[in-house]
Amino acid sequence: MNEQRYTVGVVQAAPQYLDLAASVDKAVALIAQAAQDGARLLAFPEVWLPGYPWWIWLDDQPRPALVQRYLAQAFTHDSPAARTIAQAAAAHRIHVVVGMAEHEGDQLYIAQWLVDPRGVTLLKRRKVKPGPLEQRVFAEGGEHDLPVVDTDLGRVGALACAEHRHPLLKHAMHLQGETIHVAAWPSFSLAGIPNMSSPETFLAISRTYAVEGGCYVLAPCAPVTQQMRDLVCETPAQAARLQVGGGHAQIFSPTGDPLCQPLPPDAEGILFAEISPAAVTRARQAFDLAGHSARADLVWLDGPLSRKGNA
Known part of the structure; x- marks a missing residue:
């Protein structure tokens, strides 16, 4: 592992909602800004391209016009949008992790994509199990969607949103020895919905993962x-449920310390932090789920996920 320190960034910004081309233009501007500020990796939120389908949380109506628009603006890996982002990563010599609604065949997937400073794809994955309401829009991923890959910065992996509440999915990732994990969230902006946790709880989940x-x-x-709110909310009750703001980006160290001064929830920007690979080594000398702290003789993953490193 390269022991040299380096800078990474996370995006707290909204896409140009349901407009793929305009959102890609905004992504390119953010990539350029991050690289100018010295970042060697920039991570975007969940389904940032072309935005999260918030209407699924507001009622049980099918919303065919919004669904068709969403499908038309979804991302494909053989598109001009993909080439533009890969070219931006190469032009600015930066790793980029993008969250998108990926369209393949007749299906949409909650997906994440890592390109390196050459514009080369290192990682493509899909959310293994979308939430119950998300299943109105998105299909499931599969056994190949928990990869951790080698990069110039160390080993990088990613999960999306509520996947971080699933102990076995997390364990499959931990066994692969990530240096950097991208925990992509859409927004913490829903109010008054039973069983929805607070931003503090979701941030605690990311912190615990670290x-x-x-x-x-x-x-x-x-x-x-x-x-975005005006577009998807049709009644005052829906508008009260989906609130403006909800941005709570952060970066956590291997000891769980928050490394950034948070932005206001309705503000846009990039948060930066310095990565020290030596800090990962120190953390695992104290506790290593894939090493001396493991008890694979008592508890283990079985089936396809056992190939992720479990003995």
Whole structure:
């Protein structure tokens, strides 16, 4: 592992909602800004391209016009949008992790994509199990969607949103020895919905991941804008449920310390932190789920996920 310190960034900004081309332009500007400020990796929120389908939380209506628009603006890996982002990563010599609604065949997936400073794809994955309401829009991923890959910065992996509440999915990732984990969240902007946790709880989940895995956790998060709210909310009750703001991006150290001064929940920007690979080594000398702290003789993953490093 390269022991030289380096800078990473997380995005707290809204996409140009349901407009893929305009959102890609904004992503390119953020990539350029991050690189200018010295970052070697920039992470975007969940389904940032072309935005999260907030209407699924507001009622049980099918919303066919919004669904068709969403499908038309979704991301594909063989598109001009993909080439533009890869070219931006190469032009600015930076790793980029993007969250998108990926369209393949007749399905949409909650997906994440890592390109390196050459514009080369290192990682593509899909959310293994979308939430119950998300299943109105998105299909499931599969056994190949828990990768951790080698990069110039160390080993990098990613999960999306509520996947971080699933102990076995997290364990499969921890066994692969991440240096950096991207915990992508859409926004913490929903109110008055039973069983929805607070922003503090979700940030605690990201923080816990860092401590359990002995790795850095980059937690990008996008605020909801008034334009997004106006587009998907049809009643005052819906508008009260989906609030403007909800951006709570953060970066956590392998000991769980927050490394950034948070932005206001409705503000946009990039948060930066310095990564020290030696801090990962120190954390795992104290506790290593894939090493001396493991008890694979008592508890283990079985089936396809056992290939992720469990003996």
